[in-house]
């Protein structure tokens with residue numbers, strides 16, 4: 001199936017590593033002109049050169065901390081200067097602080113609201129006008145399976161990220177008539193640095209080894225393994241394409257069967 005992404009301008013945030021990098025890789029391999037952002041220049045440069053080697057397409061990297069609105073304003077104006085606008089936004093974030101409710105401070109909550117909610121509002125508000133002008137756009141929000149089933153030691157994700165589902169539905173209704181779709185991805189366990197962090201945290205809370213926790217987590221995933229970042233990329237690439245024109249306002253679970261709720 002030809003996804004028709006060649007030449008489209010795709011901005012993937014928080015993409016120097018992990019899931020964001022996997023998404024950027026698939027989009028670049030599909031021929032999109034990819035811009036990645038993250039906080040750290042050195043990691044970003046490394047990622048850009050890896051992506052260029054892997055995909056042989058146009059890739060740019062801009063430093064932007066998602067918790068700073070001014071950084072996102074600069075990021076979008078840099079992309080507009082380069083390409084005139086963003087066709088595809090894949091919004092991904094850094095992971096929130098781990099912790100149960102009683103582990104977290106007020107400051108942790110404020111930081112998480114910036115990282116997991118306000119950054120989505122800011123970046124969407126910044127890229128949407130050009131999409132509206134062009135009459136075409138794709139807004140894709142990477143969230144977490146915690147929207148469907150909580151993880152007791154990641155309360156910030158369980159709570160703050162839920163608002164993205166409200167944002168997605170609101171945008172789908174408001175911008176759908178203008179040729180723009182908005183959808184969310186809710187991934188389960190994907191093998192990245194963050195997944196390692198969670199394993200180490202659970203192991204130390206329970207006083208067992210990381211391997212033991214991993215075995216337990218994997219046993220609960222019907223397909224019997226963690227996901228790969230590129231597997232999120234394949235879904236994002238499909239949602240970004242014209243083939244997915246009729247998918248709008250959906251929150252899609254991609255978790256190997258982890259969440260056992262029916263809907």
Ligand code: NAD
Pocket residue numbers: 013014015016017018019020037038039040043064065066067092093094095096115142143144145157187188189190191192193194195
């Ligand atoms: P990761 O730690 O491997 O990569 C995170 C990326 O975000 C890195 O490129 C990092 O530089 C960047 N980043 C961190 N803070 C940032 C900030 N303030 N501004 C800009 N960039 C920033 O994480 P991952 O596993 O790829 O996860 C991506 C997102 O998906 C996270 O929000 C995570 O909580 C969520 N998630 C991950 C999993 C999983 O199993 N890996 C499952 C569900 C949800």
